[in-house]
Amino acid sequence: MSKALKGIIKLECKIRVLTGLHIGGSKENVEIGGIDNIVIKVPVLKLDEAIERDVPYIPGSSIKGKMRALLEWVEKPEGSMQVIALENKGEPCNCGRCRVCKLFGAHKNAKTEEPVRLRVEDFYPTEKTIDMWKKFLDGDFVEVKVENTIDRIKGTALHPRHQERVIPFSEFTGFIKIRVHEGDRKELFDTIIRGIQLLEDDYLGGSGSRGYGKVKFIKEKILWTDYRKQPFEEKIVDENEIANIYGA
Ligand SMILES: [Zn+2]
Structure with a gap:
């Protein structure tokens, strides 16, 4: 069967942070201070010099990786009664035929001819969020939370650690994209x-x-680009139209 690329569904989303978010970054670019665990940030040069300092963001790889790991606890590999996580003893699926493999790619399986359908972009903070950080965070874009362990005998705090976190009500924006090939079914979406x-x-x-x-x-809008049209046609669709895109 032909697997020609029919088009792409783009889900424009906002991610709203509800509790302090820590996606770890590298300490390399930071002067040595009291912070044990910094959050990942995009250098300001890549975004907008007017912002003046590096900006926390959510890497697409963090979203994609977590989503896959969670789905593998509910999805089964082709022909198996057991969920992927248990069937594969903790390794990602590499069957090359199940929904997870079609969307995320077969792990270390060079033999499959299935194209990887899913793309998750890096999510960047909205302007409103950067304004909020400037207003409430006293010269930084993150909060620093102190955590410790408790001495079981004395009940006192030990070993304080400093964790950077993105504060609640911060919002990040970006796209989750699903490529639609001939023969694909809506179950992938x-x-x-x-x-x-x-x-x-x-x-x-x-x-x-x-x-x-x-x-x-927060799903802001769904865009569908039809690659079979000349020129390519992009339009906003609602969720009910997804079935027509895939074709029943
Ligand atoms: Zn699989």
């Missing part, structure tokens, strides 16, 4: 919607079991 729900019920970044990283996805 639905799997991504389920992945978003799973992510909202879990957490993004680190320390989720300690309250970090609760986020909400």
Whole structure:
């Protein structure tokens, strides 16, 4: 069967941070201070020099990786009764035929001819969010949270650690894109919607079991670009039209 590329669905989303978000960055570009765990930031040169300091963002790889890991606890590989996470003993699926492999790619499986359907962009803060950070965060774009362990005998705090976090009500914007090939079914799109729900019920970044990283996805609009039209035609569609795009 032909697997020609029919078009691409682009989900324009906002990610609203509901509890302090920590996606770890590298310490290389930071002067040595008291921070043990910094958050990942995009150098200001890549965004807008007027902002004057590096800007926290959400890497697409963090969203994609977490979504896949969560989906592998509910999705089964082709021909299996067991969910992927258990079937593969913690390794990502590499069957090359299930919905997860079609969307995210077969792990280390060079033999599959399935194209990878999913693209997740890096998500950058909205202007409103940068204004909020400037107003409330006293010269920085993150809060610093102090955490410690508790001495079981004395009940006192030990070993303080300093964690950078993106503050609640921050919003990031970007696209989740799903390429639609001939023969694809709407279940691929639905799997991504389920992945978003799973992510909202879990957490993004680190320390989720300690309250970090609760986020909400707000779907702003859905765009469909039909590559079979000359010139390519992009239009806004609503969720009910997705079935027609895939063809029943
Ligand atoms: Zn698979």
